[in-house]
Every structure is written in C-alpha cells, then in structure tokens.
C-alpha cells in the first residue's frame with residue numbers, strides 16, 4: 029500500500045472540490061485580472077488618444093463613441109434584431125452541419141467500404157475554399173435564408189466530419205477487445221466504447237466548426253442581407269461610419285467567444301475523465 | 310472443466326504462433342504457462358478467450374459455458390468510466406445499476422475509490438480494478454496474460470497475494486501466462502513450459518505444495534532450478550527473461 033498512498037493523495041487533489049475552494053477561485057480570479065491588464069491599458073490609451081485628437085474620428089472613433097453606438101442600437105431595438113438573426117443563422121447552420129457530419133462521419137469511420145467510397149470525394153470537395161460556394165449557393169437558392177444557412181452548414185460540416193472520422197478510427201483496439209471479451213454486439217460496442225472514446229475528438233471538431241460557422245455567417249451576410257451583424261458591417265462601410273463597423277466587429281467577437289465558452293463548458297463537463305494538463309487543477 | 314485438443318494457430322507460414330497444444334484443466338486449478346517471448350502465449354489466450362476465432366483444433370468446456378474472463382498485461386480500463394462503472398462493465402444493464410460492484414471493490418481492496426477515474430489511479434490500483442472487472446461476471450475460467458509484469462516488484466507481490474486470496478474464496482479456475490518463474494511457482498498447481506516457433510508444450514511441471522506457499526522456500530527453489538534447467542537444455546534462445 030505504501031507505494032500507492034502518494035498516488036491516492038494525488039487523486040484526491042485532482043477532484044473538482046478543489047476548483048470550487050476559495051483558493052481555486054482566487055487562482056482563477058488572478059488569471060482573469062492578469063489577462064485583462066493589457067486590454068484595459070490599450071483601451072484607456074486609445075480613448076485618451078482619440079480625445080486628444082491624435083486619431084482621425086472618421087477612421088478610428090474613441091471606444092466611448094463605439095459603446096454609445098451600441099447603446100443607441102440597443103435603445104432603438106435594432107441591436108436585438110441584428111444579433112438574434114445572426115445567432116439564428118449560425119445556430120441553424122451549425123446544427124445542420126454537425127448533424128450531417130455525425131451521420132456521415134460515423135458511417136465513414138466505422139465502415140471501410142463507406143470510407144473508400146466517400147472519403148476521396150469529401151477530401152476533394154474540402155479543398156475547395158468554402159467561400160467559393162457563395163455564388164453557386166446564391167444561384168441555386170437565391171439570397172434568402174436557405175443559401176446563407178447552407179453556406180454555414182458546409183463550413184461547419186468539414187471540421188466536424190474530419191474529427192469524427194479521426195476519432196472513431198483512432199479508438200484503441202485494445203479497448204475494443206475488452207468489449208469483445210464481454211461479447212458486445214456491434215451496436216453496443218459502438219455505444220459503449222467507440223462513441224465515448226471518440227467524444228474528445230468530436231468536441232474538438234465542434235469547436236473548430238463553430239469558429240468556421242462564425243466566419244461563414246459574416247461572408248453570407250456580406251453577400252446580401254437586410255438584417256444581421258454582417259449587414260451592419262456593409263451599412264457601416266457604405267455610410268462611412270466606422271463606429272458601426274467596429275461595433276459589429278466587437279459584437280461578433282463577443283458572440284463568438286460566448287458560444288465557444290458554452291462548448292468549452294460542455295467539453296469540461298463531459299471530459300473530466302481525461303488525463304490532460306487542463307485537468308490538473 | 311476445460312479441454313484443449315490439438316489446438317493450433319499459426320502465422321507467417323507456420324513460423325509463429327503455437328501448435329499441437331493438448332491439455333485439460335480441472336475446476337479450481339491454477340495453470341501456469343511459461344515460455345520465452347514470442348512463443349505464442351498471448352496468441353493462445355486470445356484463442357481461448359474468443360478474440361481470435363481462426364484456430365484449428367478443439368476447445369471444449371464441460372458445461373458448454375463460454376463465460377470466460379480475461380485480464381491483460383495492461384489494465385485496459387475505459388478512461389471515461391469511474392472505477393465503479395469499469396468494474397460493472399461486463400454486467401447486464403440492470404445489474405450495472407445495482408451495487409453488485411461493491412463486493413468486488415472491497416475484494417480487491419479499493420473501497421472508497423468507486424468514483425475515481427482511471428487517470429487518478431496508480432498502476433497497481435488500475436490492475437486491481439481490472440481484476441474486479443474480470444471477476445464480477447463470475448467467469449468459469451479466468452485467463453491472465455502477464456497481468457503483473459508491468460508492476461514494480463512490491464506491488465506485484467501484493468497483487469499475487471490478492472489473486473491467491475481470491476482463489477481461496479472463490480476457487481476460480483485460472484490460466485496464468487507469465488515469464489516470471491517465481492510467480493508461476495508461487496501461484497500455480499501445474500506449469501506448462503512452451504517452447505519453439507511456433508510454440509509447443511515442451512514440459513509440464515507439477516508444483517505439489519499446498520497454497521499459500523512461502524516465497525523462495527527450499528522446494529520452490531528446487532523446482533525453479535529444474536525449470537531453468539528445462540529452459541536451457543536446448544541451446545536455442547531459451548531462458549527466462551527475468
């Protein structure tokens with residue numbers, strides 16, 4: 029037992045209780061403070077420089093002006109409309125892209141024949157820069173919602189698909205043998221061993237898919253939209269109002285970060301078992 | 310209990326694997342399989358466990374029960390399951406939710422660790438969990454492929470004693486592959502010595518001393534010398550790796 033006691037203690041140390049302890053919170057708070065020093069200093073410097081007339085207001089307005097722009101959009105109610113339509117597009121595209129990737133990825137990852145049949149095609153299609161699809165989608169589906177959502181779905185599909193296939197094919201043969209010892213059916217084997225083992229890779233795919241989803245919603249909304257944050261970018265450009273442009277860039281950043289944090293939280297919750305640096309508490 | 314008749318599984322045009330294996334195992338016996346690396350010991354266990362169906366010959370168990378347990382050199386725990394769920398893995402769905410695991414958790418000395426994940430276990434604790442997982446389905450025969458060879462000497466002895474105490478409680482029939490002569494002498498009733506490429510049973514050594522035995526007592530030392538001698542008769546690359 030003696031040789032193992034140390035490890036037991038290490039095990040105790042890694043529990044979640046630690047994270048919630050005052051000390052853990054303090055550590056986390058410290059990280060946030062450290063990380064915000066530079067942005068805050070830059071913001072103040074920017075504001076001061078703008079106030080002092082060092083920056084041309086028609087090119088780079090002060091942060092307070094941008095904030096005021098966002099607040100005014102909030103007050104007249106247009107902010108909610110733009111944000112919600114963009115979020116809806118990303119969400120739908122993400123859901124469709126991920127759903128398709130799960131189905132196709134599972135089949136390709138699991139069945140050798142399906143891989144030989146489908147994978148070369150997908151690899152070829154993947155090498156088309158996805159923005160090149162835009163004109164085609166608009167031709168096919170018009171400039172309405174279907175073409176935008178399809179474009180986002182295509183962007184989301186590939187990273188998710190590639191990661192699922194890699195995840196399934198990378199499952200340790202030794203663990204599959206454990207399932208075979210207990211005579212699991214192929215379905216049970218998939219459910220109880222292959223899917224959980226491929227989950228980390230799947231979540232990685234979803235996170236990069238979401239990143240691409242945000243990129244593609246900008247593209248889709250730049251092409252032609254009457255609402256949405258991308259539309260605001262166009263409006264800002266056409267009306268020479270950099271505050272509108274920067275405000276929507278800022279909103280994109282915030283939304284991208286928030287949605288990614290949701291996935292990150294899911295990742296943390298479902299991958300607590302992983303032996304990785306980030307789990308070392 | 311378990312009868313094996315002219316069992317054969319070879320690879321590369323009969324250059325590897327094993328052939329011509331015949332033996333019977335009685336209920337409650339612990340059989341050792343000793344042999345140099347590459348003589349087909351793991352292949353034999355893979356065939357017996359059903360992982361490798363491409364064999365020739367006959368395997369029959371008395372009551373046609375195919376409930377076989379297997380332990381590997383590595384614990385092979387599922388990293389996303391807690392110790393409790395890993396132990397319960399081989400059970401049917403309803404039983405997996407029951408607290409049947411508790412008996413086996415206690416049996417292997419891991420009480421209180423049921424919620425830990427494999428990443429938080431030491432090598433010895435992980436292998437204890439694997440023992441509990443293999444036993445919970447109450448297999449007729451437990452196959453063990455060098456189960457302790459990756460552990461430090463001290464933990465290894467603890468787990469050998471654990472295995473022995475489990476055997477005393479449950480009289481589980483075991484087939485233990487090892488390349489550690491002392492381990493085989495400490496635990497087994499009969500030891501088969503495999504040799505050659507493909508491997509064949511070259512000798513059988515009975516250890517006629519009731520368990521538990523004392524490590525390194527005179528009788529075991531004598532048997533050890535005998536086995537070393539057997540392994541060295543042919544000047545081929547024979548010899549124990551220890």
Ligand SMILES: Nc1ncnc2c1ncn2[C@@H]1O[C@H](COP(=O)(O)OP(=O)(O)O)[C@@H](O)[C@H]1O
Nearest residue numbers: 320321325326345346347348349350351352353
């Ligand atoms: N699936 C396989 N295909 C080809 N050769 C194999 C396969 N499995 C094992 N072998 C060969 O059979 C021999 C015996 O392997 P193994 O049973 O693992 O030996 P041991 O466990 O006694 O060290 C080795 O030379 C190995 O390379």
Ligand SMILES: [Mg+2]
Nearest residue numbers: 350351352454
């Ligand atoms: Mg082996």
